[in-house]
Amino acid sequence: MKISFNINGAPQSVDVDGQTPLLWVVRDILDLKGTKFGCGKAACGACTLHVNGEAVRSCSYAVKYAAGKEVTTIEGLSSGENMHPVQQAWIEEIVPQCGYCQPGFMMATAALLNKIPNPTDEDIDNNIVNICRCATYYRMRKAIHRAAEINNTTS
Amino acid sequence: MSKTDKKSKRISRRKFLVRGGLGTIGVLALGTYIFRNPMRRGILEMAETMVPPYSGKGTEPNLWFEITSENNLVLHSSKVEMGQGTFTGFAQIVADELDMDISQIIVKAAETSRGIVDGMSTGGSLSVASLWIPLREMAATMREMIKIKAAGQLGVDISALTTADGVVTAGDKTVTYAEVASKVEEWEVPKTPELRPMKDYKFIGKPIPRIDLEAKVMGDPIFGMDAEMEDMLHAAVIRPEHIGATMKSADTSEAEKMPGVIKIVKKDNWVGVIANSYPEALAAKRKIRVDWDVPRIWTEEEIREMLTVGKGDKMITQKQGEALVVEDENVISMEFSSPLGAHAQIEPNGAVAHVKDGKATIIISTQVIGVTQKQVAKALGLKLEDVNVICTYLGGGFGRRLNTSHAVQAAEMSIEVGKPVKYFFTRKEEFQHDTFRPPTHHIMRGKLDEQGNLESLEHHYASGDVAINSVIMPPIMSTVLGTDFGAMRGGNIMYRKVANHRAIQWHTTLPFATSWWRSLGLLANTFAIESFIDEMALTAGKNPVDFRLAMLDDDSYGARTKKVIELAAEKANYSDKAEGNRAMGFAASIDAGAPCAQVVEVTVENNEIKVHKVVCAFDCGIAVNPDQVIAQCEGSIIMGISGSMHEKMTIKDGQLTPTIYGPYDMALMRNTPKEIEVHLIQGADVPLPVGEPPLGPIGAAIGNAVRRITGKRLTDLPMILG
Numbered sequence: 029m030k031i032s033f034n035i036n037g038a039p040q041s042v043d044v045d046g047q048t049p050l051l052w053v054v055r056d057i058l059d060l061k062g063t064k065f066g067c068g069k070a071a072c073g074a075c076t077l078h079v080n081g082e083a084v085r086s087c088s089y090a091v092k093y094a095a096g097k098e099v100t101t102i103e104g105l106s107s108g109e110n111m112h113p114v115q116q117a118w119i120e121e122i123v124p125q126c127g128y129c130q131p132g133f134m135m136a137t138a139a140l141l142n143k144i145p146n147p148t149d150e151d152i153d154n155n156i157v158n159i160c161r162c163a164t165y166y167r168m169r170k171a172i173h174r175a176a177e178i179n180n181t182t183s
Numbered sequence: 184m185s186k187t188d189k190k191s192k193r194i195s196r197r198k199f200l201v202r203g204g205l206g207t208i209g210v211l212a213l214g215t216y217i218f219r220n221p222m223r224r225g226i227l228e229m230a231e232t233m234v235p236p237y238s239g240k241g242t243e244p245n246l247w248f249e250i251t252s253e254n255n256l257v258l259h260s261s262k263v264e265m266g267q268g269t270f271t272g273f274a275q276i277v278a279d280e281l282d283m284d285i286s287q288i289i290v291k292a293a294e295t296s297r298g299i300v301d302g303m304s305t306g307g308s309l310s311v312a313s314l315w316i317p318l319r320e321m322a323a324t325m326r327e328m329i330k331i332k333a334a335g336q337l338g339v340d341i342s343a344l345t346t347a348d349g350v351v352t353a354g355d356k357t358v359t360y361a362e363v364a365s366k367v368e369e370w371e372v373p374k375t376p377e378l379r380p381m382k383d384y385k386f387i388g389k390p391i392p393r394i395d396l397e398a399k400v401m402g403d404p405i406f407g408m409d410a411e412m413e414d415m416l417h418a419a420v421i422r423p424e425h426i427g428a429t430m431k432s433a434d435t436s437e438a439e440k441m442p443g444v445i446k447i448v449k450k451d452n453w454v455g456v457i458a459n460s461y462p463e464a465l466a467a468k469r470k471i472r473v474d475w476d477v478p479r480i481w482t483e484e485e486i487r488e489m490l491t492v493g494k495g496d497k498m499i500t501q502k503q504g505e506a507l508v509v510e511d512e513n514v515i516s517m518e519f520s521s522p523l524g525a526h527a528q529i530e531p532n533g534a535v536a537h538v539k540d541g542k543a544t545i546i547i548s549t550q551v552i553g554v555t556q557k558q559v560a561k562a563l564g565l566k567l568e569d570v571n572v573i574c575t576y577l578g579g580g581f582g583r584r585l586n587t588s589h590a591v592q593a594a595e596m597s598i599e600v601g602k603p604v605k606y607f608f609t610r611k612e613e614f615q616h617d618t619f620r621p622p623t624h625h626i627m628r629g630k631l632d633e634q635g636n637l638e639s640l641e642h643h644y645a646s647g648d649v650a651i652n653s654v655i656m657p658p659i660m661s662t663v664l665g666t667d668f669g670a671m672r673g674g675n676i677m678y679r680k681v682a683n684h685r686a687i688q689w690h691t692t693l694p695f696a697t698s699w700w701r702s703l704g705l706l707a708n709t710f711a712i713e714s715f716i717d718e719m720a721l722t723a724g725k726n727p728v729d730f731r732l733a734m735l736d737d738d739s740y741g742a743r744t745k746k747v748i749e750l751a752a753e754k755a756n757y758s759d760k761a762e763g764n765r766a767m768g769f770a771a772s773i774d775a776g777a778p779c780a781q782v783v784e785v786t787v788e789n790n791e792i793k794v795h796k797v798v799c800a801f802d803c804g805i806a807v808n809p810d811q812v813i814a815q816c817e818g819s820i821i822m823g824i825s826g827s828m829h830e831k832m833t834i835k836d837g838q839l840t841p842t843i844y845g846p847y848d849m850a851l852m853r854n855t856p857k858e859i860e861v862h863l864i865q866g867a868d869v870p871l872p873v874g875e876p877p878l879g880p881i882g883a884a885i886g887n888a889v890r891r892i893t894g895k896r897l898t899d900l901p902m903i904l905g
Contacts, residue, residue, distance in 0.1 A: 045462070062404070157853075
């Protein structure tokens with residue numbers, strides 16, 4: 029079936045089985061490889077992207093549900109020349125090690141900050157539940173607080 | 184360390200001779216191993232205490248460096264980047280001896296077709312340590328080669344030249360390295376120059392940001408899973424779910440009718456579906472009916488039984504003084520255990536393979552580029568040089584990517600369709616076909632003298648394969664050694680002042696693959712030894728820090744271990760007294776010559792163990808990038824918390840389980856201590872391994888804190904109360 033949605037601000041149509049996970053449409057048809065495959069069961073969060081601003085685990089989200097919606101991937105998180113505060117904070121805190129899970133964490137964080145601009149440690153614990161095997165959680169927590177700070181000073 | 188090379192050689196343009204003084208780096212004095220066979224002793228001493236030199240192919244000229252027309256330098260690295268920061272360390276090393284800016288250095292894993300194939304794999308935390316001297320010598324030699332040519336081109340004496348930021352300057356004349364190189368027909372190779380003193384380095388020793396930071400934050404397609412080839416097809420594979428199962432037959436008739444299916448490939452023990460897209464391959468795979476022969480339904484109890492002290496092959500790995508008499512009523516004895524552990528790296532294993540006209544190209548995340556190349560060549564009957572392995576960034580390694588048999592499967596499927604094929608594991612395949620961390624069983628025995636000092640200490644430990652049966656070890660190794668030196672990591676007693684001490688390994692190969700898992704035996708062995716030491720200190724009524732310090736030698740090994748113990752205790756303001764439901768726990772270890780001590784602050788509430796703060800003191804020798812050494816400590820500590828408080832694979836109905844994250848419980852953000860403080864010490868004049876040693880103490884430190892709060896000694900990993 030033909031499904032149309034906006035991806036990173038641009039209109040896009042794909043002709044696929046509507047049950048196809050959005051992840052594979054984004055990665056293999058639209059060639060946006062920043063959204064990662066980790067488990068295929070919405071258990072690790074590596075495939076997190078935004079649909080209408082909400083964090084979604086795209087390995088378990090049928091593409092048909094994205095019809096008419098705004099999909100944002102890590103490639104579209106920053107707009108224009110300005111790096112998104114979350115990515116800026118991730119660079120300042122030198123968070124990534126292997127880096128594979130990081131886009132999912134950054135997308136989850138960006139969605140969290142939209143809802144809770146100044147999250148407490150408890151908010152972070154409850155909402156950032158992705159998995160990082162390098163265990164960069166300690167720096168991620170610092171980066172999440174730092175991203176909130178950048179948001180506060182720029183907005 | 185420098186070597187002299189008087190011969191000049193022909194080298195093609197823009198490529199450079201590299202002639203490393205591939206010296207070995209002795210790290211520490213040796214222990215008191217006594218083996219039946221002196222050859223064993225030699226090999227094991229090396230395994231425990233030496234950083235092996237670069238020993239692969241490609242020590243001959245002009246393979247490592249390339250200058251681009253933009254005046255950047257590409258380093259073709261023999262080691263891969265899996266998060267440990269090696270590429271950044273290499274860039275710092277190269278920039279400093281080449282007088283270039285760090286921003287001018289690009290690091291890539293060398294394709295095998297380039298001629299650099301590392302014989303040692305990327306692992307054991309040895310990348311920076313093993314190339315510390317050779318890489319600096321290569322870079323320094325190259326700098327002099329550029330200067331020789333620049334002197335000729337500018338018509339000045341070489342002594343009049345200075346170099347900085349990739350530019351050669353003589354008075355008011357300047358020329359970039361790229362300009363110099365572009366005019367060179369034949370390079371002249373000077374003697375290997377003297378290396379610069381540490382104080383002259385601009386990048387080495389500084390906490391500069393990782394060179395791959397931006398690519399990783401912006402989501403660039405740098406991983407094996409992101410690789411594509413033109414006209415590529417996608418595959419999914421069926422593998423057995425029961426331990427030891429083999430395929431009798433497979434009915435693929437339904438699957439063949441599924442949309443997008445190109446071909447179904449039946450092999451000895453697997454079936455592959457090749458389709459236009461991955462979702463189509465996966466959907467078709469679900470329609471295949473396989474009849475498996477399951478000769479035996481293995482149970483958890485059977486596996487546990489196999490790995491029990493007293494069973495399997497016995498090897499004394501350390502022996503000093505007399506053995507304890509078990510019947511002696513003053514001997515204190517405790518048992519410990521650790522479970523089967525999964526690697527659980529987030530990027531699944533996979534490969535893109537294209538086999539055409541007798542040549543194969545493999546794009547893959549691998550820690551063993553050379554082994555992958557050999558395995559594909561052997562399986563396909565190709566010449567080694569006709570297999571090019573291109574390694575991407577790895578989405579985690581942790582030892583899992585020392586086995587890459589899936590590269591062969593991808594190649595075999597490519598042959599069937601004559602096109603490139605991409606194949607990767609599902610998460611269930613990852614969990615069931617991992618090369619697991621083996622379970623272990625430990626018996627600790629000790630005897631205190633009248634002053635409350637240990638007069639005897641023994642560690643008896645049983646493990647499955649770690650180094651034995653690994654594709655990166657020669658098969659003869661286990662016969663020669665009679666022991667598994669991977670399982671041995673952290674297994675010997677570091678308290679050498681204890682008059683009678685010994686370590687005895689019992690080894691058994693399990694019916695499924697167990698292998699290298701970050702830090703090998705260190706996590707479990709240190710848990711057993713350091714928990715027991717804490718218990719002995721309690722029994723003796725002594726402060727556990729003083730108790731440890733009194734048992735360490737004054738040689739370099741002991742002195743450096745004492746230093747980290749003292750520093751950790753001081754920085755954490757360590758106290759061995761619990762306050763209500765809160766207490767500190769202390770533990771230390773020395774692994775691969777790098778001692779580490781950790782103090783944790785723990786609370787126990789409603790049987791929930793929570794780690795609030797970790798203070799870590801670590802002697803890493805020269806920290807090429809202190810920030811990344813600290814990052815490795817933080818990661819090791821949290822992975823150690825995960826391994827010692829959460830993770831456990833079990834065997835149910837003959838299958839390895841769980842097969843998904845969540846049920847395979849791992850430490851998450853909420854389990855991460857709010858404070859991690861790392862203090863580095865430079866106790867050696869070389870960089871030491873850093874990616875694994877800090878995984879040692881954490882488990883025991885937590886258990887020791889829990890013991891002080893609850894009075895209960897936790898002896899089995901994962902540590903769970905109630």
